[in-house]
Amino acid sequence: MNRTKINAPVDVLIIGAGASGAAVAWSLADTRMRILCLEQGDWQQTSRYPSTGRDWEARQFEDYAISPNRRAMPADYPVNDDDSPIKVANFNGVGGGTILYAGHFPRMHPSDFRVRTLDGVADDWPIDYRTLEPFYALNDRMTGVAALEGDPAYPRKAAVMPPLPLGRTGEVLGQAMNGLGWHWWPSDTAINSRDHEGRAACINLGHCGHGCAQGAKASTDITYWQEAMRARVEVRTRCRVSRIETSEDRMATGAWYFDADGEEVFQPAEIVIMACNGIGTPRILLNSASERFPDGLANSSGQVGRNLMFHPYALVRGRFDQPMDGYRGSRVFMWSMQFYETDPANDFVRGYCYQFTRGAGPVATAINGMADGLLPWGEGHHAAFRSLFDHQAGMVSICEDLPEAINRVTLDPQLRDANGIPAPKITYRLSENTQRMLDHSVARGTEILKAAGARDIVTRAPLSYAGWHLMGTARMGTDPKTSVVNEWGRSHDVKNLFIVDGSVFVTSGGVNPTSTIQAIALYVADQIKARIHDLFD
Amino acid sequence: MTSSIEATTTGPCGLSAGEIECLRCVAGHMIPASAVHGVPGADDDVILADMIRSPGRDGAALAALLRRIDAAAGGRLAALDAAVQVSLLSAMRAEEPAALAVLEAVVCRAYYRDDRVLASIGMEARPPFPLGYKLPTTDWSLLDPVRQRGPLWRPAD
Ligand SMILES: Cc1cc2nc3c(=O)[nH]c(=O)nc-3n(C[C@H](O)[C@H](O)[C@H](O)COP(=O)(O)OP(=O)(O)OC[C@H]3O[C@@H](n4cnc5c(N)ncnc54)[C@H](O)[C@@H]3O)c2cc1C
Ligand code: SF4
Numbered sequence: 001m002n003r004t005k006i007n008a009p010v011d012v013l014i015i016g017a018g019a020s021g022a023a024v025a026w027s028l029a030d031t032r033m034r035i036l037c038l039e040q041g042d043w044q045q046t047s048r049y050p051s052t053g054r055d056w057e058a059r060q061f062e063d064y065a066i067s068p069n070r071r072a073m074p075a076d077y078p079v080n081d082d083d084s085p086i087k088v089a090n091f092n093g094v095g096g097g098t099i100l101y102a103g104h105f106p107r108m109h110p111s112d113f114r115v116r117t118l119d120g121v122a123d124d125w126p127i128d129y130r131t132l133e134p135f136y137a138l139n140d141r142m143t144g145v146a147a148l149e150g151d152p153a154y155p156r157k158a159a160v161m162p163p164l165p166l167g168r169t170g171e172v173l174g175q176a177m178n179g180l181g182w183h184w185w186p187s188d189t190a191i192n193s194r195d196h197e198g199r200a201a202c203i204n205l206g207h208c209g210h211g212c213a214q215g216a217k218a219s220t221d222i223t224y225w226q227e228a229m230r231a232r233v234e235v236r237t238r239c240r241v242s243r244i245e246t247s248e249d250r251m252a253t254g255a256w257y258f259d260a261d262g263e264e265v266f267q268p269a270e271i272v273i274m275a276c277n278g279i280g281t282p283r284i285l286l287n288s289a290s291e292r293f294p295d296g297l298a299n300s301s302g303q304v305g306r307n308l309m310f311h312p313y314a315l316v317r318g319r320f321d322q323p324m325d326g327y328r329g330s331r332v333f334m335w336s337m338q339f340y341e342t343d344p345a346n347d348f349v350r351g352y353c354y355q356f357t358r359g360a361g362p363v364a365t366a367i368n369g370m371a372d373g374l375l376p377w378g379e380g381h382h383a384a385f386r387s388l389f390d391h392q393a394g395m396v397s398i399c400e401d402l403p404e405a406i407n408r409v410t411l412d413p414q415l416r417d418a419n420g421i422p423a424p425k426i427t428y429r430l431s432e433n434t435q436r437m438l439d440h441s442v443a444r445g446t447e448i449l450k451a452a453g454a455r456d457i458v459t460r461a462p463l464s465y466a467g468w469h470l471m472g473t474a475r476m477g478t479d480p481k482t483s484v485v486n487e488w489g490r491s492h493d494v495k496n497l498f499i500v501d502g503s504v505f506v507t508s509g510g511v512n513p514t515s516t517i518q519a520i521a522l523y524v525a526d527q528i529k530a531r532i533h534d535l536f537d
Numbered sequence: 538m539t540s541s542i543e544a545t546t547t548g549p550c551g552l553s554a555g556e557i558e559c560l561r562c563v564a565g566h567m568i569p570a571s572a573v574h575g576v577p578g579a580d581d582d583v584i585l586a587d588m589i590r591s592p593g594r595d596g597a598a599l600a601a602l603l604r605r606i607d608a609a610a611g612g613r614l615a616a617l618d619a620a621v622q623v624s625l626l627s628a629m630r631a632e633e634p635a636a637l638a639v640l641e642a643v644v645c646r647a648y649y650r651d652d653r654v655l656a657s658i659g660m661e662a663r664p665p666f667p668l669g670y671k672l673p674t675t676d677w678s679l680l681d682p683v684r685q686r687g688p689l690w691r692p693a694d
Contacts, residue, residue, distance in 0.1 A: 051665040054650055054662070058650070061642070111691040111693045128693065152683065152684065152686065155690065167675075174680070183686070203666075204670040205666055214669070329672050341690075341691045362649035378567075382568075
């Protein structure tokens, strides 16, 4: 292979332009260092998002499908997830997963950082809620989070703008929760309830999961990246990193990547920051094995790729006699933290949150109805369809997944991407604790829907195409023997290598992770700035 | 969705004439026309043409499935009596629901965007963007009981 093309060096090389890459780039921009981000995907054109066409529901399964294996676009790399009941969902491009995320934006809870101390399982984080609190708040402002202050499930936190409306669905389910005496609250959402920083308010397209054409949902291509580029950070797209190079003194010297023409290029850098997510980051670290680092880069602990956590989901959906919101409205609007904390009465430790859901468009209503056995073929189809369409609602539970060394990302010995880089292979099984938690959430969810007057209740657990939260595969810790990065995101083994994505999670909590991922990225950036004079000591 | 193509020739997605014939037959059984609701069946010419044009990433799986259905029917599903067609299809659905799900997805994606069908279920025939939709405003006093119960989070210090 002819490895001759070498770029001019940069001070900071960020790999991956998703949720965390954007936040760390923006925060570091005020240092005036030369910062470059390499991203394997491209910028999105909002005019191509599914909601702009009459065939909007069909297009959700095409170029904006959540599975990289189904999309198989030039930006995507294949993922072998045959050995996992939960399949990986992601998006590769500027904005990363935030292009497709629903924008449900809960923070982790104070107890999430202390699970060993409180519940005797897994490990405590080396940082806590209080460490991250200012960065959560900063991230909320940069993102534009809609919320209602005063949620009793959290320590006090400020709202950037009013919450999104509950719609009929939220009102019916909220009343049911009140009847049961259980907690619920309008969700914190990364969706504008009113115009914010030049981005328009949500117009209830209901398309958040496949790209928001309105720009109301805070994907990082239209939030952090716009500001970072104005501050001269460079984003170089269609550049896929294959490996990190190191020097004799065990420092990273830069990264090899394939450019848009498939040419291999070396990018020298003083500091390398990984932001490729909980699967992309261990993949590149493992593929960077060398004589100096035979088990993969930053892997003297053997923890790179291990402890993969997904947040197994359960779904509970019911049919109501009265019309609900159907396909109208943001996908996320209301949560419950009633079963979040460990309860000694349960047969599992830790807990989950509920994210309530509205109905779906006509196509999804029909496809789900057939799969659920509620919609027959033939004569009865039309009447049954009309009783479901606009009349369904429910919830998903987001269950805390505890770290286990056997759940892991390795390099697939055969499967490779278009540039010949080995694909990640996922080995994952549900633990008994998680299975019990899923069962509990299905039972309580069914109770909620019954209390709300729903019938024809269907449940699924775990949801298989729901591996969208990718965490734990390069965990944070103070002990180099059991963790990959230290308490401020620097690799124990390679002193100018940082990781800021979901890989560094010690435990997963039972909430969507992006707010925490970005708070950590901002915190690590802050640590880099504060320690800049002795950063590599 | 208004344009139509001759559904008996090879479709632009690569389905053969035989596969298209089978698809029409299955689609008609899945979602038949209804005089009560005033809607065409999924085997309507315009809807079928849309379906043939747009199986997207399911094209290969769809073609393979249609060939299997014809093979199970002894050559041509469409050549059998309607009652035999129905029992063969329901047996296949019961045996391998996941395989038939591809067919359901392809049929529903085209059927439930047809102007006539949308009008019948009370939906405007337009993309969601840029007009969006309206949601009623919320009376937040609904949260009073939650507020009254007080803090729920677990201190960790
Ligand atoms: C359908 C869906 C719904 C979701 N809903 C929610 C939600 O409601 N709330 C929530 O909190 N989270 C949600 N998520 C998860 C959320 O998107 C992720 O948590 C978040 O984007 C992760 O941030 P990250 O920076 O770790 O990685 P990502 O955002 O995934 O970014 C990684 C980036 O790195 C790039 N990259 C990877 N490898 C390479 C390489 N070798 N070279 C160059 N570039 C590379 C990728 O192309 C990608 O752009 C959802 C995700 C999906 C897919
Ligand atoms: S519901 Fe709001 S945030 Fe979601 S896609 Fe529509 S406009 Fe965007």
